[in-house]
Amino acid sequence: MSQAPIPTLPFGRRVSRWFGRNLIRIYAVFGFTYLFIPVIYTFGFSFNDAGKSNLTWRGFTLNNWKNPCGAPDVCSALGNSIKIGLLATVTATILGTLIAFALGRHRFRGRSATNLLIFLPMATPEVVLGASLLAMFLAFRINPGFWPTVIAHVMFCISFVVVTVKARIASLDPRLEQAAMDLYANERETFRRVTLPLVMPGIAGAALLAFSLSFDDFIITNFNSGTLVTFPKFVYVSAARGIPAQANVIGSSMFFLALIIVIAGQLVNRKKVR
Amino acid sequence: MADASSSSHGDLILTRLTKTFGDFTAVDDLSLTIPQGSFFALLGPSGCGKTTTLRMIAGLEEPTVGSIFIGETDITTKKPYQRPVNTVFQNYALFPHLSIFENVAFGLRRRGVKDVKEQVEKVLALVELPHFADRKPTQLSGGQQQRIALARAIVNRPALLLLDEPLGALDLKLRRQMQIELKWIQTEVGLTFVHVTHDQEEAMTMADTIAVMNEGKIEQMGSPADLYESPATAFVANFLGQSNLIRGVVSSTDGDSNVITVHGQKISLLKSRNQSQTTSVVVGIRPEKIRIDLPDVPTTGNALAGGIVSDVSFVGVSTQYVVEMPWKQDLMVFEQNDGGTPTLRSGDPVSLSWNVPFTFGLDGSQDVNAGAETDEIE
Numbered sequence: 001m002s003q004a005p006i007p008t009l010p011f012g013r014r015v016s017r018w019f020g021r022n023l024i025r026i027y028a029v030f031g032f033t034y035l036f037i038p039v040i041y042t043f044g045f046s047f048n049d050a051g052k053s054n055l056t057w058r059g060f061t062l063n064n065w066k067n068p069c070g071a072p073d074v075c076s077a078l079g080n081s082i083k084i085g086l087l088a089t090v091t092a093t094i095l096g097t098l099i100a101f102a103l104g105r106h107r108f109r110g111r112s113a114t115n116l117l118i119f120l121p122m123a124t125p126e127v128v129l130g131a132s133l134l135a136m137f138l139a140f141r142i143n144p145g146f147w148p149t150v151i152a153h154v155m156f157c158i159s160f161v162v163v164t165v166k167a168r169i170a171s172l173d174p175r176l177e178q179a180a181m182d183l184y185a186n187e188r189e190t191f192r193r194v195t196l197p198l199v200m201p202g203i204a205g206a207a208l209l210a211f212s213l214s215f216d217d218f219i220i221t222n223f224n225s226g227t228l229v230t231f232p233k234f235v236y237v238s239a240a241r242g243i244p245a246q247a248n249v250i251g252s253s254m255f256f257l258a259l260i261i262v263i264a265g266q267l268v269n270r271k272k273v274r
Numbered sequence: 275m276a277d278a279s280s281s282s283h284g285d286l287i288l289t290r291l292t293k294t295f296g297d298f299t300a301v302d303d304l305s306l307t308i309p310q311g312s313f314f315a316l317l318g319p320s321g322c323g324k325t326t327t328l329r330m331i332a333g334l335e336e337p338t339v340g341s342i343f344i345g346e347t348d349i350t351t352k353k354p355y356q357r358p359v360n361t362v363f364q365n366y367a368l369f370p371h372l373s374i375f376e377n378v379a380f381g382l383r384r385r386g387v388k389d390v391k392e393q394v395e396k397v398l399a400l401v402e403l404p405h406f407a408d409r410k411p412t413q414l415s416g417g418q419q420q421r422i423a424l425a426r427a428i429v430n431r432p433a434l435l436l437l438d439e440p441l442g443a444l445d446l447k448l449r450r451q452m453q454i455e456l457k458w459i460q461t462e463v464g465l466t467f468v469h470v471t472h473d474q475e476e477a478m479t480m481a482d483t484i485a486v487m488n489e490g491k492i493e494q495m496g497s498p499a500d501l502y503e504s505p506a507t508a509f510v511a512n513f514l515g516q517s518n519l520i521r522g523v524v525s526s527t528d529g530d531s532n533v534i535t536v537h538g539q540k541i542s543l544l545k546s547r548n549q550s551q552t553t554s555v556v557v558g559i560r561p562e563k564i565r566i567d568l569p570d571v572p573t574t575g576n577a578l579a580g581g582i583v584s585d586v587s588f589v590g591v592s593t594q595y596v597v598e599m600p601w602k603q604d605l606m607v608f609e610q611n612d613g614g615t616p617t618l619r620s621g622d623p624v625s626l627s628w629n630v631p632f633t634f635g636l637d638g639s640q641d642v643n644a645g646a647e648t649d650e651i652e
């Protein structure tokens with residue numbers, strides 16, 4: 001017995017060390033599981049041979065994916081939501097970006113008040129907003145429907161656009177614009193060649209945010225859309241009778257679409273840096 | 275200072291330039307002429323108004339009072355993009371979304387120049403980064419970014435190039451190398467460079483003319499040698515290198531020199547080197563001009579007796595002594611390590627001597643420590 005055995009740590013220490021090293025991973029697994037179980041569940045049940053109600057598993061089928069518009073009205077509801085979402089996104093992004101530049105770059109009377117007011121729609125409960133908007137539309141003798149819904153969506157999306165774009169503008173180094181001016185670019189060209197490209201990621205992010213906010217808004221839409229059926233409204237209404245599996249197909253597709261956009265964005269960014 | 279009569283058409287002329295922020299005066303009634311084609315250094319401690327001055331010349335800051343001329347043209351109210359002036363910013367300010375090529379081409383494209391590609395390639399070769407055209411600024415090292423910032427400015431051949439501490443972020447070796455390159459480029463392209471720095475060594479090695487700035491004002495302007503050998507104020511004497519400044523009184527006159535009594539001992543000061551208008555005078559002598567000897571060794575020229583060595587530090591080429599004088603003032607002495615003097619130790623009694631012409635006399639009303647603290651922080 002001349003060779004000393006390699007000293008081993010006591011069992012308890014080894015376990016605690018293992019936990020110490022892997023705690024963050026364990027935590028991450030739990031976190032992501034918690035986040036993704038609903039998504040996985042939705043995705044799984046999009047393959048359910050559901051029939052009338054998609055509450056219990058009845059067997060695997062690809063029919064729902066082959067025929068996403070199979071359930072009555074699901075695709076027209078989806079179409080409405082996409083139309084409203086696009087219109088609201090474009091309008092809110094343009095207006096919000098202009099407001100963000102005004103607030104971020106210019107000093108004018110009422111600037112701090114505007115800064116504060118921009119936050120209000122985000123802080124106000126949606127039911128209250130929805131109900132007041134409906135009251136307002138009725139007072140102006142405008143019947144609820146497609147356009148009132150678009151207007152309502154633009155209204156609550158603008159705040160988010162302003163906040164997102166303003167943050168990007170604030171992080172912009174003013175010396176870059178000064179350098180452009182120093183290099184013979186006038187105000188317009190400086191904006192076009194330096195300011196706008198640098199703020200663009202913020203604007204794009206704001207547009208994506210606006211679209212997703214508009215697309216799944218239920219409360220405000222429910223007040224102002226009248227008989228028009230949007231996708232969230234469709235799902236809500238059919239919940240009483242049983243949600244068709246096609247809703248799961250569309251929901252999962254939206255999720256994957258968002259995922260692809262995010263990954264593509266990352267790839268483009270990485271390529272730009274290289 | 276440049277002689278106004280010899281001024282060519284591209285001199286930069288600042289007249290009574292003043293900039294106030296609220297009730298704080300950053301640049302105070304500044305007037306100077308920078309001759310075309312010269313390498314001009316603006317030297318001063320942090321916060322003295324160097325950047326503010328440059329920004330006014332570039333048009334990025336509006337002067338509160340005063341005017342800026344390039345030759346005959348008044349550019350005081352011109353927009354930055356209307357001035358034949360380019361800036362190399364303190365932090366480079368390269369456009370992160372553009373390639374190196376597009377960064378350098380930016381000014382050329384705005385001016386609608388034809389042979390953009392050729393000119394960009396030429397200037398990239400000049401700054402020795404010809405293969406970096408396709409990269410993004412974030413993929414360059416600090417020194418490379420600095421050279422691109424320089425290329426982006428000089429490619430436009432402006433009448434005037436402003437450099438705001440462009441070497442501040444570099445390590446000492448790269449800094450020395452870039453100083454040589456910058457100086458070489460300046461002679462090569464023949465532009466007027468206004469170089470801002472708070473590194474006195476940098477200013478002295480590169481510039482034809484240095485202006486020492488303090489609290490928004492120019493303290494003194496002249497060639498590096500002039501400023502070093504004949505500082506006009508205690509601030510310049512202390513800020514540019516080190517100086518021993520001793521208070522004294524003019525007690526008599528002997529031919530072309532004044533006899534000054536400093537703490538009971540008499541030394542000579544050439545009248546031509548005495549700037550004091552009164553009998554109160556601050557006598558200055560650079561540490562490397564002083565000889566240090568044991569008290570019994572005979573001395574020539576000016577001598578001060580009764581010193582005690584209080585600190586000795588060996589710095590390779592020289593030995594630096596701190597000598598405490600009888601009036602409790604510490605004087606600095608740098609002695610070449612050429613074997614000429616025996617090494618002295620702390621506590622040794624010594625006498626100091628130097629040649630009379632090295633002595634300079636300043637106005638007696640100044641604080642002898644002005645500018646000294648800033649130098650020590652460096």
Ligand SMILES: Nc1ncnc2c1ncn2[C@@H]1O[C@H](COP(=O)(O)OP(=O)(O)OP(=O)(O)O)[C@@H](O)[C@H]1O
Nearest residue numbers: 295298300318319320321322323324325326327472
């Ligand atoms: N926009 C401003 N508002 C208020 N004060 C300012 C402004 N810009 C500069 N100052 C002040 O003016 C003084 C001079 O500033 P400046 O930037 O010109 O200094 P500097 O000499 O370039 O210093 P450094 O060597 O640190 O770069 C400083 O005291 C500074 O605080």
Ligand SMILES: [Mg+2]
Nearest residue numbers: 324325364438
């Ligand atoms: Mg500065």
